[in-house]
Amino acid sequence: MPNFIDRRLNPKDKSLGNRQRFLKRAREELKRVIKERVKSGKIADVDAEHNVSMPARGVSEPSFQPDRHSGEKQYVLPGNREFAPGDRLPKKGSGRGAAGAGAGTGKSEDDFQFVLSREEVLDLFFEDLELPDMVKLNLKESVAFKRRRAGFTASGSPMNINVGRTMRNSFGRRIALRRPSRREVEELAEEIAKLEAAPGAQTKHKQHIEELRQTLDKLERRRRRIAYVDPVDIRFNRFEPQPLPNASAVMFCLMDVSASMGEREKDLAKRFFVLLHLFLKRRYERIDIVFIRHTDEAGEVDENTFFYSKQSGGTIVSTALEEMLRVIRERYPAHEWNIYAAQASDGENISGDSERCASLLHDELMRLCQYYAYVEIIDERETEIFGTTDNGTSLWRAYRTVDDEWPNFQMTRIAKPADIYPVFRKLFGKQQTVQLHK
Amino acid sequence: MPQGAASNLLFQGSDWNFETLSRTYDAIEAIAIDELGLDVYPNQLEIISSEQMLDAYSSVGMPLMYQHWSFGKRFVFEDHLYRKGRRGLAYELVINSNPCITYLMEENTMAMQALVTAHAAFGHNHFFKNNYLFRQWTDASAILDYMEFAKKYIAKCEERHGTAAVESILDSAHALMDQGVFRYRRPPRLSSEKERERTRERLEYEEQTFSDLWRTLPPTSENSDPKAVERDVSERKKALNLPEENLLYFLEKTSLILEPWQREILRIVRVIAQYFYPQRQTKVMNEGCATYVHYTIMNRLFDRGQITEGAMLEVLQSHTNVVFQPPFDDPRYPGINPYALGFAMMQEIERICVDPTSEDRDWFPEIAGTGNWRETLLDAWANHRDESFILQYLSPSLIRKFRLFLLTDEADDNYCEVASIHNERGYEAIRTALARSYDVGANQPDIQVMDVDLLGDRHLRLQHNVKNGVLLEEDGRDDTLRHVRHLWGYDVSIAGVDSETGETLYECTTADLSGDD
Numbered sequence: 001m002p003n004f005i006d007r008r009l010n011p012k013d014k015s016l017g018n019r020q021r022f023l024k025r026a027r028e029e030l031k032r033v034i035k036e037r038v039k040s041g042k043i044a045d046v047d048a049e050h051n052v053s054m055p056a057r058g059v060s061e062p063s064f065q066p067d068r069h070s071g072e073k074q075y076v077l078p079g080n081r082e083f084a085p086g087d088r089l090p091k092k093g094s095g096r097g098a099a100g101a102g103a104g105t106g107k108s109e110d111d112f113q114f115v116l117s118r119e120e121v122l123d124l125f126f127e128d129l130e131l132p133d134m135v136k137l138n139l140k141e142s143v144a145f146k147r148r149r150a151g152f153t154a155s156g157s158p159m160n161i162n163v164g165r166t167m168r169n170s171f172g173r174r175i176a177l178r179r180p181s182r183r184e185v186e187e188l189a190e191e192i193a194k195l196e197a198a199p200g201a202q203t204k205h206k207q208h209i210e211e212l213r214q215t216l217d218k219l220e221r222r223r224r225r226i227a228y229v230d231p232v233d234i235r236f237n238r239f240e241p242q243p244l245p246n247a248s249a250v251m252f253c254l255m256d257v258s259a260s261m262g263e264r265e266k267d268l269a270k271r272f273f274v275l276l277h278l279f280l281k282r283r284y285e286r287i288d289i290v291f292i293r294h295t296d297e298a299g300e301v302d303e304n305t306f307f308y309s310k311q312s313g314g315t316i317v318s319t320a321l322e323e324m325l326r327v328i329r330e331r332y333p334a335h336e337w338n339i340y341a342a343q344a345s346d347g348e349n350i351s352g353d354s355e356r357c358a359s360l361l362h363d364e365l366m367r368l369c370q371y372y373a374y375v376e377i378i379d380e381r382e383t384e385i386f387g388t389t390d391n392g393t394s395l396w397r398a399y400r401t402v403d404d405e406w407p408n409f410q411m412t413r414i415a416k417p418a419d420i421y422p423v424f425r426k427l428f429g430k431q432q433t434v435q436l437h438k
Numbered sequence: 439m440p441q442g443a444a445s446n447l448l449f450q451g452s453d454w455n456f457e458t459l460s461r462t463y464d465a466i467e468a469i470a471i472d473e474l475g476l477d478v479y480p481n482q483l484e485i486i487s488s489e490q491m492l493d494a495y496s497s498v499g500m501p502l503m504y505q506h507w508s509f510g511k512r513f514v515f516e517d518h519l520y521r522k523g524r525r526g527l528a529y530e531l532v533i534n535s536n537p538c539i540t541y542l543m544e545e546n547t548m549a550m551q552a553l554v555t556a557h558a559a560f561g562h563n564h565f566f567k568n569n570y571l572f573r574q575w576t577d578a579s580a581i582l583d584y585m586e587f588a589k590k591y592i593a594k595c596e597e598r599h600g601t602a603a604v605e606s607i608l609d610s611a612h613a614l615m616d617q618g619v620f621r622y623r624r625p626p627r628l629s630s631e632k633e634r635e636r637t638r639e640r641l642e643y644e645e646q647t648f649s650d651l652w653r654t655l656p657p658t659s660e661n662s663d664p665k666a667v668e669r670d671v672s673e674r675k676k677a678l679n680l681p682e683e684n685l686l687y688f689l690e691k692t693s694l695i696l697e698p699w700q701r702e703i704l705r706i707v708r709v710i711a712q713y714f715y716p717q718r719q720t721k722v723m724n725e726g727c728a729t730y731v732h733y734t735i736m737n738r739l740f741d742r743g744q745i746t747e748g749a750m751l752e753v754l755q756s757h758t759n760v761v762f763q764p765p766f767d768d769p770r771y772p773g774i775n776p777y778a779l780g781f782a783m784m785q786e787i788e789r790i791c792v793d794p795t796s797e798d799r800d801w802f803p804e805i806a807g808t809g810n811w812r813e814t815l816l817d818a819w820a821n822h823r824d825e826s827f828i829l830q831y832l833s834p835s836l837i838r839k840f841r842l843f844l845l846t847d848e849a850d851d852n853y854c855e856v857a858s859i860h861n862e863r864g865y866e867a868i869r870t871a872l873a874r875s876y877d878v879g880a881n882q883p884d885i886q887v888m889d890v891d892l893l894g895d896r897h898l899r900l901q902h903n904v905k906n907g908v909l910l911e912e913d914g915r916d917d918t919l920r921h922v923r924h925l926w927g928y929d930v931s932i933a934g935v936d937s938e939t940g941e942t943l944y945e946c947t948t949a950d951l952s953g954d955d
Contacts, residue, residue, distance in 0.1 A: 002463050002481040002559070003537065004456055007490065008544055014493040015513040021605075022510030061508055062917030063613050064883045064902075064910055071907030073847045076872040078774060079765020080843035080859055087856040089845070 026059050027124070034124045042303055122278070147239040156236030169233035179226040180219040188216045248286040249338040249370075251276060252324050255306065256345040257293045258315040265377045266307055269344035271420050272375055276342050279424075290327055294320035296350070300327060317349045317395060318356040325364055334368045341365070342373045347393030354398035361399075366406045374399050374411040375423070446743045452547035452752075459483070459542075462552045466560065469738045474731065475812055476564040479578065480537040483559060487544050492517055494531055494541060501533065502585040504592040504706070506608050532558040534566040534717070536578040549749035553756060556735040561728025568820045569723070571716035581713060588706040591638075595699050607700050610921035611686060611707035618686030618711040621879050641698040671889065681886040681901070685922070686711070688887045694896065695927030704925070719823045719878050726780015727819050733757060733781070763840065774872075782840070786833050787814055797834055824876035832869045834860075844868050849907065883910055885932070896928040903937040909944065910934070916951055923948040 023030075083089075152165055192212050195205045253273045255261070261269075273289075280287050291306035292298055295313035298320040324341065332339060349357070366372065376396060402409050412423045448465055449458040463483070470476045486494070496513035497503035531541040540558040542551055566572050596604045611618070675681075682688045689696070690704040717724065736757075740750045763778040764770045790798045791811035799806045805814050818827060837860045844858040844867055858864030858871075874880060884903040891897060900922070902910060915932070923930045931947030 002460070002467075002483050004459060005482060005484045006456075007484045007486045007541075010486075010490065012487065012489045012493065014490070015496050015509060017505050018496070018507060018510030019513055020510065021505065021507035021601075022514060025507045059507070059511055060917070061511075061609075061612060062914045062921070063616055064885055064918050065914050066881070066883055067909045067911040070849045070909040071904075072849070073906065073908065074857070074871045074875070075845045075847065075854075076774070076842055076868055076875060077766035077845060078763055078840045078842055079767065079771075080841045080856075081765075083843055083856045083859055085856055085858055085864065088853040089856070091847075091852050091854060 022059065023120075029059075031124050034121060147241055149237060150240035151238050152235040153238040154232075154235065156238070160236040160239075162235045162237045165235040166229065166233050169235060170229045173230060173233060174226065174228070177226050178222075179228075180223050185216065185219050185223065188212060188219065192216065248288070248336070249280050249340060250288040250290060250332045251280055252290050252292060252327075252339070252341040253306065254292045254294070254320045254324060254341065254343040254345075256295075256315060256317065256320075256348070257306075257309070257312070258295050258348065259312045260315075260346050260348050261377075265344075265346060268377050268414060268417065268420065269375070270307055271417055272344060272414070272424070273342060275420060275424050276340070276373075280340060288332075290324075292320050292323050292327070294323070298323040315348050315350055316353050317345065318353050318360060321357055321360045321365060325360070328368055339369045340371050340373075341369050342375065344375045344377060345395065346378065347376045347395045349393065349395045351394065354394040357395065358398040358402050361402045361409070362405065366402065366409060370408060372406075372409045374409070376411070376413045378413050378415050380415045447746060448552070448739070448744045449548045449749070450746060452549065454546075454548035454551050458548055459551060459555075462548070463555055463559070465739060465744055466552065466556050466735055469735045470556070470560040470564075470731065473738065474560075474734065475816060476560055476731070477568060478538065478560060478563040479535075479567050481559045481563065482537040482539050483555065484539060484541050485544055486541050491531065491541065491543055492520065500585055501539065502582065502589050504589045504608075505596075506612075507605065508612060530554040530558045532562045533581075534562075534572060534576060534578055534713075535581050538563040538566065538578075547752065549745070549752040550756065552739070552745070552749070553732055553736060553753050557728045557732035560735070561731035562724060564731070565720070565724050565727045565819055568816075569716070569720060569823075570821055571719060571823055575716050576713050584709065588710070591702060591706065595703065599699065604703065606924070607703050608707065610924045611704050613918045613921040614685050614689075614925075615707060615711045616882055617885055618684060618708040619715045620684055620687070620712065621715075622683075638702075641702065645698050674892070675889060678890070678892075680890075681888050683884070683886045684708070685885065685887060685900075689922070689925045692890070692892075693926050694892070696925065715878075716823075719825075719876075722776040722780040722783075722824045722876060723819065723822060723827050724780075725777045726782075726784050729757070729760060729777050729781040730784040730815070765841070779840075782836055783827070783831055783833075784815060784818075786836050787811060787818065787831060790833065795835070801833060802831075825873045828876060829869065829873035832872065834865045837865055837868055842868050842872065844871050880905070883908075884937075888933075896926075898922070898926050898928065898930045900930065900932040902932055902934045904934045904943055905937050907936070907943075915946065919946065919948055920951060 152162060192209055195209050195212070198205070251273075253269075255266070255269055257266075277287065277289065289303070291301050291303055293301055293306055293309075294315075294317065296316045296319065297313075300323060301309070320343070328334065328339065361372070376393070396411070399409075399411050403411050414420055414423050448462045463481075470478070492513065494501065495516050496509050503509065530543075533539040538559065540554070540563075542554055546554065566578060572578070592604060592608075678688075678692060686704050686708040690701045690708065693701075696704070736745070736750065736753045739745045740747075745753075761775070761778045761781050763775045764772075787805070788811040790802050790806050791808055791814055794802070794806035808814070818831065822830065840860075842860055843856055844864065845854045846857045847854045858867040860868070884905070886901050886903070887898065888901040889899045910932075919930055919932060929947060929949045931945060931949075933945045934943040935941070936943055
């Protein structure tokens with residue numbers, strides 16, 4: 001008699017721990033792959049599932065194995081159809097025979113890929129940014145409001161009186177207090193009139209008429225005392241401001257692509273934009289990204305051109321702001337879109353233009369934007385000099401004035417990938433309230 | 439359906455429950471014991487889900503296993519293939535233990551459960567219990583206890599010394615697993631739980647009383663006399679029992695830098711490697727035996743009217759899949775299918791015993807026509823491993839049926855040559871070559887510890903005896919050597935010596951390898 005044991009309810013995933021160890025082990029390589037993807041892929045693609053090839057280094061399990069390409073070997077193979085002893089088969093390339101022979105005896109491990117989930121990708125991405133805790137982030141969202149009916153209230157402006165509700169209240173009160181109806185009074189008056197008109201009424205019905213008159217009098221008094229509509233009956237429509245779900249956002253990426261913005265600077269900028277995108281993606285159903293790059297003139301471009309084209313020239317930052325303004329006017333009306341902007345630059349600007357940038361922001365853009373972040377990308381050496389002081393490029397000084405006046409404007413400096421996340425937190429975490437300027 | 443016919447059937451339809459499983463088991467057992475004369479460990483059948491099967495796979499088929507990332511890697515790999523549909527799950531998994539544990543997947547139909555029961559619970563089980571290699575080298579009644587001990591011990595080490603430290607020892611030990619078995623002398627039996635407890639206590643005692651001072655004793659007097667040096671060397675080798683082919687064993691016993699718990703881990707890996715060593719030498723026979731047993735039993739059940747035609751068709755379909763052997767030029771060709779070869783050879787033995795041709799009488803005078811197929815098979819299962827089994831029983835008619843041919847491949851030529859085919863002149867050569875290709879000992883690089891000067895620079899010298907000019911794959915060799923160094927603590931070198939000419943073909947030492955670990 002066998003011993004049957006039902007193990008189906010035993011815990012599954014016994015190998016979970018082993019898998020986690022494996023992932024941890026493979027992490028360095030995975031990180032490198034993700035980094036590479038972030039560099040070369042589209043911003044919106046970072047937030048997606050990825051196939052990652054099985055990383056070889058760090059997770060290989062070496063052992064002493066015979067070299068397949070040395071020495072003299074013999075294979076026994078099945079399925080001979082045409083060969084006779086002495087036939088020669090070419091080894092590599094054309095002949096299947098030898099290839100099959102190799103596969104038959106060697107230990108071959110297939111190349112395989114495994115899929116990293118969205119979360120795993122983000123984890124790896126953020127790990128590089130030294131992200132301590134994504135969950136703690138909380139973007140102060142500002143929304144448009146719409147007044148919505150929300151029940152009734154006993155006080156309010158006469159414009160909002162709800163007649164139906166008021167009349168219902170008064171009717172109920174009248175019934176409760178037994179206010180004589182008009183019909184009741186009229187019937188009584190009619191009866192009196194009829195009796196008075198009757199011949200010999202004075203004598204015959206004098207007593208009765210007198211009683212009726214008294215009743216009528218009582219009714220009229222009662223009607224006067226109990227108002228038809230009393231202030232307590234009055235109800236006003238109540239309105240509540242309701243947040244208007246605005247499901248779309250547009251993100252403007254502005255970047256200086258003049259000669260001073262090299263590979264490193266663009267990579268840092270890209271990381272910043274990626275982070276911003278991931279962040280907004282959590283908030284909004286739909287995000288547009290507009291890429292504007294500028295030298296001494298600005299233009300809207302696609303992502304590829306934005307990060308990889310080698311255009312160069314002088315620097316006039318204000319052209320980018322003007323271009324942004326143009327795009328907003330044409331396509332992104334501020335009442336329908338949440339507008340975010342991030343500007344990355346090394347702060348170099350033609351003289352006199354920085355003031356123009358500041359005034360563009362003061363007069364126009366800051367009213368339209370939910371939020372505007374300026375990131376100055378500097379040398380690591382410069383961090384030590386500029387990091388704590390307010391000195392810096394003309395653009396930095398000019399933006400300083402904007403920063404003072406507009407709470408939805410933030411500016412900061414970054415020098416290396418590890419700076420990005422803390423800066424991001426600073427930019428998007430700390431502000432108290434963002435006023436809506438409409 | 440007429441009542442009479444239905445009463446004889448063990449089950450109908452594809453659903454199973456414990457009652458049908460048990461009834462079917464009894465019917466299968468009756469045939470296995472009474473008609474085939476099998477002798478098995480008590481059976482324990484466990485029902486598991488497919489996820490659990492994947493889990494079991496990735497821990498090298500053991501129900502208990504210590505934790506290591508390589509098992510996670512294996513899981514990801516298997517899972518990937520499974521989900522891509524490139525590989526189905528095995529229907530069964532069986533463990534060489536007493537009682538013999540067989541896993542049945544819950545997704546299987548009843549016909550498949552019957553097939554698996556016959557295949558694993560009787561075929562494999564009989565083979566494990568009776569084959570001389572398993573009898574001699576593995577201890578079925580102790581393995582599960584031992585694995586439990588190993589798992590706990592390693593978990594405890596991780597607690598005490600950190601996961602990373604344990605992992606690095608395991609990594610290095612795994613790299614030497616193939617060199618961690620005794621091929622010729624029998625390893626000491628797995629000690630019972632009590633004995634192990636005592637060993638562990640002793641280790642802990644040694645750990646506490648260990649004094650580093652003893653290692654700093656001044657070296658013995660310098661010997662300049664070459665004869666004396668030579669004598670010293672040979673004495674030293676004798677004392678260390680060199681040359682030693684079991685690298686893990688040598689490191690466990692001799693390495694100066696390992697702490698007791700690290701030695702114990704090496705021992706665990708070595709014991710597991712040793713436990714699986716017979717399985718590697720008997721793949722064709724083991725699978726052939728199980729396949730032959732299930733085929734015979736299921737046919738008997740059908741003949742007796744105990745299973746329906748539908749169930750039999752399902753069994754046959756799956757049986758055909760299992761024994762399918764694509765030709766060498768088929769893109770599906772994965773090598774010679776041990777199920778196909780083993781099963782075909784065992785059917786041949788039955789045929790030769792019962793209904794021999796004159797050719798069979800020439801080749802197998804002892805068994806041809808004796809009619810004793812059952813005894814012949816039981817004897818073959820008990821007393822052979824793949825190499826000797828093929829050498830003895832591969833028949834010309836089977837070589838023709840498989841259309842086997844022999845290819846020689848010399849590294850310097852850019853072609854392979856067909857040496858023999860399935861004809862009169864070729865049988866002998868093909869049989870010998872095929873048998874040799876299943877000789878695990880001969881196909882694994884022969885690497886031995888040659889010498890070490892424990893009182894000098896402690897340089898560990900390994901020697902690779904190169905046969906037929908087959909060298910080692912270089913990247914793997916260097917990486918593995920680094921692992922040896924990690925366990926040994928001092929420089930390690932390996933020399934490839936041609937086993938015929940005695941000429942040194944290559945030399946490699948960790949001192950020259952970049953990237954120390």
